[in-house]
Amino acid sequence: PRPATTHDNGWWFDALKEGRLVAQRCADCGRVRFPTGPMCPSCHSLGWQEHTLPMEGTIHSFVVAHYPPVPSFDYPLPIVLVDIADGVRMVMNTVGSEPASLAIGAPVTIEIIATDPELSLPFARLKETS
Ligand code: ZN
Numbered sequence: 777p778r779p780a781t782t783h784d785n786g787w788w789f790d791a792l793k794e795g796r797l798v799a800q801r802c803a804d805c806g807r808v809r810f811p812t813g814p815m816c817p818s819c820h821s822l823g824w825q826e827h828t829l830p831m832e833g834t835i836h837s838f839v840v841a842h843y844p845p846v847p848s849f850d851y852p853l854p855i856v857l858v859d860i861a862d863g864v865r866m867v868m869n870t871v872g873s874e875p876a877s878l879a880i881g882a883p884v885t886i887e888i889i890a891t892d893p894e895l896s897l898p899f900a901r902l903k904e905t906s
Contacts, residue, residue, distance in 0.1 A: 777846065778895060785812045791826065792888055792896040799864045801827035808862035831886045833860040835900070840875040854878055856900050858886070871899040878902070 781789055791798045801808050802816040803823030815822055838856040845851050854870045856878065870878070871887060884900040891897055 777848065784814055787826075788812050789895070792898065793890075795888055795896075796826075797829045797831060797860075797886060797888065797898055799827045799829055799862070800824040808864060810864045810866060827862070829860050829862070829864060832903075833858040833866075833884055833886065833900075835859075835878060835880055835882045835884060836865055837880060838878050840878070856884070858884060858900050860886070866898065868898045868900050871901050873900070873902045 779789070788798065799808050799810040800812060801824060802819065802821050803825055804821035805816060805819040807816055807818045808827050809817065816824070836857045836859045838854060841853040841855060842851055852875050854873065854875045856868060856870055858866050858868060860866060868886070870884075871889065883903040883905070885903055886898050887901055888896050889899050
């Protein structure tokens with residue numbers, strides 16, 4: 777299943793295709809925001825610039841889905857909410873991580889993976905801890 781793209785988020789998927797993980801920074805008050813939207817929730821400005829995010833974060837929360845199975849996903853399916861930076865949190869799937877090793881607060885690196893020729897998405901990979 778593909779995410780729905782609109783005028784307000786198409787640029788975000790385009791950035792991922794080009795290998796950039798980004799959010800929006802308000803041109804007037806500087807607030808960084810995600811998910812994408814036309815208006816700053818703090819000052820109602822319509823002006824914004826692309827804001828590059830670091831390719832790492834920590835797990836804020838997660839679930840491991842078992843049911844109902846959706847075709848094209850592998851189960852059990854970990855879904856993580858990642859604290860990235862500047863107050864931005866993003867929901868994503870994981871790569872190379874056993875569900876049992878996921879933990880709140882665990883550090884992850886973020887990788888952008890092309891799931892098909894038209895779509896690239898961010899995935900979280902648990903950092904090696906020793
Ligand atoms: Zn603002």
